Amino acid sequence: MLINEIVIIGAGxxxxxxxxxxxxxxxxILCIFSRNAEKARKLAEMVDAPYTGQLDKxxxxxxxxxxxxNDNAIDEVAGKLSDVSGIVAHTSGSVSISVFENKIPDYGVxxxxxxxxxxxxxxxxxxxxxxxxxxxGNYTAISELAGSVSHSVYPVTSAERKMLHLxxxxxxxxxxxxxxxxxxxxxxNNLSFDILHPIIVETANKILRNSPTELQxxxxxxxxxxxxxxxxxxxxxxxxxxxxxxxxxxxxxxxxKNNEL
Amino acid sequence: MLINEIVIIGAGxxxxxxxxxxxxxxxxILCIFSRNAEKARKLAEMVDAPYTGQLDKxxxxxxxxxxxxNDNAIDEVAGKLSDVSGIVAHTSGSVSISVFENKIPDYGVxxxxxxxxxxxxxxxxxxxxxxxxxxxGNYTAISELAGSVSHSVYPVTSAERKMLHLxxxxxxxxxxxxxxxxxxxxxxNNLSFDILHPIIVETANKILRNSPTELQxxxxxxxxxxxxxxxxxxxxxxxxxxxxxxxxxxxxxxxxKNNEL
Numbered sequence: 001m002l003i004n005e006i007v008i009i010g011a012g013x014x015x016x017x018x019x020x021x022x023x024x025x026x027x028x029i030l031c032i033f034s035r036n037a038e039k040a041r042k043l044a045e046m047v048d049a050p051y052t053g054q055l056d057k058x059x060x061x062x063x064x065x066x067x068x069x070n071d072n073a074i075d076e077v078a079g080k081l082s083d084v085s086g087i088v089a090h091t092s093g094s095v096s097i098s099v100f101e102n103k104i105p106d107y108g109v110x111x112x113x114x115x116x117x118x119x120x121x122x123x124x125x126x127x128x129x130x131x132x133x134x135x136x137g138n139y140t141a142i143s144e145l146a147g148s149v150s151h152s153v154y155p156v157t158s159a160e161r162k163m164l165h166l167x168x169x170x171x172x173x174x175x176x177x178x179x180x181x182x183x184x185x186x187x188x189n190n191l192s193f194d195i196l197h198p199i200i201v202e203t204a205n206k207i208l209r210n211s212p213t214e215l216q217x218x219x220x221x222x223x224x225x226x227x228x229x230x231x232x233x234x235x236x237x238x239x240x241x242x243x244x245x246x247x248x249x250x251x252x253x254x255x256x257k258n259n260e261l
Numbered sequence: 262m263l264i265n266e267i268v269i270i271g272a273g274x275x276x277x278x279x280x281x282x283x284x285x286x287x288x289x290i291l292c293i294f295s296r297n298a299e300k301a302r303k304l305a306e307m308v309d310a311p312y313t314g315q316l317d318k319x320x321x322x323x324x325x326x327x328x329x330x331n332d333n334a335i336d337e338v339a340g341k342l343s344d345v346s347g348i349v350a351h352t353s354g355s356v357s358i359s360v361f362e363n364k365i366p367d368y369g370v371x372x373x374x375x376x377x378x379x380x381x382x383x384x385x386x387x388x389x390x391x392x393x394x395x396x397x398g399n400y401t402a403i404s405e406l407a408g409s410v411s412h413s414v415y416p417v418t419s420a421e422r423k424m425l426h427l428x429x430x431x432x433x434x435x436x437x438x439x440x441x442x443x444x445x446x447x448x449x450n451n452l453s454f455d456i457l458h459p460i461i462v463e464t465a466n467k468i469l470r471n472s473p474t475e476l477q478x479x480x481x482x483x484x485x486x487x488x489x490x491x492x493x494x495x496x497x498x499x500x501x502x503x504x505x506x507x508x509x510x511x512x513x514x515x516x517x518k519n520n521e522l
Contacts, residue, residue: 071485094480094488114460115467115478128456154456163450164457166492167443170502171457172464173479174509175436180473180516182428189424195389195415196425196432197469199375203433204465206376208458212441217376218434219355224332227355231427240512241431247508248435251501255441 001137003063003087003145008032008047009055009077010068011039014091016046017116018068021124023047025148030062055080062086064145066110071095078103087138093165096158097132108133108142111161113168124149130156130164181241188237216261220252262398264324264348264406266291269308270316270338271329272300275352277307278377279329282385284308286409291323316341323347325406327371332356339364348399354426357419358393369394369403372422374429385410391417391425442502449498477522481513 006027008019011034023029029049034040037053044051052058058065060083067077067090074090081088082103089108090099100107109132116122129146131153133139139155146153156164179200183193206215219227228249235242255261267288269280272295284290290310295301298314305312313319319326321344328338328351335351342349343364350369351360361368370393377383390407392414394400400416407414417425440461444454467476480488489510496503516522 071488094491113456115463126459128459130456152456152459156452160450160452162491162495163446163452165488166495167446167452168457168460169479169492169506170439170446171443172460173477173481173513174505175439175461175464176473176477177509177513178431178436178439179468180477180522182432183473185424185428185431189421191417191421191424191428193468193472195374195391195413196429198387198389198413199429199433200436200468201465202376203436204462207440207454207461211454212437212444216434216437216441218430220434227332227426230355230423231430234423234427240508240515244435244508244512245430247501247505248438251505252434252438254501261441 001063001141003141004028005030005062006064006066007058007062007086008043008049008066008068009058010034010066011036011043011051012068012070013116013118014112015066015068016043016118017122017124018066018091018110018112019043019047019049020121021149022145027145027148030059033058058084060084063141064089066091075099087133087141089133089142093161093168096162097134098158100134106134106138108138109158109161110142110146111156113164115172125151128152128154130154130161132156132158132161181238181244185238185241213261216252216255218252220249221256221261223253223256262324262402264402265289266323266325268292268294268319268323268326268347269304269310269329270294270319270326272297272304272312273329273331274377274379275373276327276329277304277379278383278385279327279352279371279373280304280308280310281382282410283406288406288409291320294319319345321345324402325350327352336360348394348402350394350403354422354429357423358395359419361395367395367399369399370419370422371403371407372417374425376433386412389413389415391415391422393417393419393422442499442505446499446502474522477513477516479513481510482517482522484514484517 007030008015029047032040032044032051040051065088071092074095087106088104089110097109111130113128127150129150131143186193268291269276290308293301293305293312301312326349332353335356348367349365350371358370372391374389388411390411392404447454
């Protein structure tokens with residue numbers, strides 16, 4: 001079965017990006033649902049579709065009902081789609097596929113491993129899409145849809161998806177906190193964060209060519225205890241960041257001793 | 262005074278990248294010094310210069326003597342250049358300009374805020390170069406040299422340079438550890454780190470357009486305690502990473518409560 005007609009449930013960052021990507025790849029968006037009428041109207045206009053603020057007013061027949069709402073609302077929405085004909089899929093990194101069990105006959109997951117924002121719509125070509133489904137046929141259908149917008153489609157179980165999400169929290173969310181900390185240190189000293197832009201981008205781009213274990217640099221991996229001591233002193237007014245500096249440094253030195261770096 | 266003739270002391274990552282960049286911008290490399298004869302010979306060949314393994318065999322007249330050696334060797338090298346005529350400058354992020362005091366009449370610092378590697382020589386055009394000198398004349402000379410290879414030249418005091426270096430440790434060195442942790446989590450679950458490449462690069466590129474304080478996402482900033490609890494459980498076999506997860510999360514939640522995010 002090919003997925004052509006799609007109902008979008010949600011009008012937030014993920015819903016908007018996916019609806020537009022699928023529409024641009026030639027799919028038909030049958031209807032948009034959101035409790036927020038203004039958001040629903042705006043997305044509906046973008047993808048030339050009707051919209052509704054009531055789940056029971058949605059069409060009951062579609063190739064795919066894509067649930068792109070907050071994690072904690074998926075269960076409730078799924079419960080209200082038990083009478084539909086078509087595959088029901090959510091887009092969450094953390095919620096197990098089992099949320100659909102005993103509610104829906106045909107279901108799956110289509111999780112985009114990327115920050116999506118309505119402020120800047122993403123080209124999906126290089127966004128990894130992680131797919132899971134309750135039958136091989138449903139898997140193929142979701143996977144073909146994913147392949148119509150992205151070159152990176154991966155079969156991923158719910159347990160694997162949780163691990164990917166956790167790894168992305170370190171690689172992306174916590175990395176952004178590192179950026180925040182460095183910006184704050186510079187601001188307090190009347191220095192511009194812009195001066196770090198080139199090294200930040202280079203640090204990220206390097207992992208495209210090498211494992212990060214081959215790329216570790218800095219005072220910790222050199223075991224330069226003089227610089228480490230000075231840095232800890234410079235952080236005396238930032239007790240949280242000092243604690244973090246010590247923990248990062250301890251882990252790097254430990255990894256060096258274990259020959260992991 | 263314009264700097265045209267340069268002596269390079271060192272043949273490591275910084276020395277090689279800087280010597281090649283200056284040579285390409287039309288400067289003359291007068292001589293290379295390194296205790297490692299093979300490295301000295303190799304760099305000398307790249308920039309069409311003689312080389313030596315003895316500091317006292319270096320020319321005593323040049324526009325600039327650039328010391329690109331390990332931090333802990335700068336003091337010793339400077340002590341052996343007290344008789345030279347020309348500006349003596351080091352390239353370190355952590356060592357104060359005062360290392361030259363009472364040893365050298367004309368001196369300064371030229372610190373590139375970038376990871377430099379001999380494996381892939383960098384185009385200096387967008388590398389921030391942080392300049393300091395003991396006189397306005399020496400500042401101008403070093404600054405003009407820096408401007409001949411880079412569009413990003415900044416006047417930076419020794420105290421500010423230390424802060425920049427500390428901020429870069431968070432933004433780059435510790436960020437690379439985040440990448441290592443996420444790679445390790447994925448490997449233990451037979452998942453490829455490649456799947457995180459797009460989100461890592463996007464996370465870095467976003468700070469070119471926004472402050473990272475506007476970009477924080479993830480379970481911590483959403484105060485999604487269910488996902489946070491699950492993640493902490495998934496990390497039970499990684500006690501260090503669990504500790505780090507808790508600390509990152511605590512800081513993000515605290516910043517959210519303080520309206521800093």
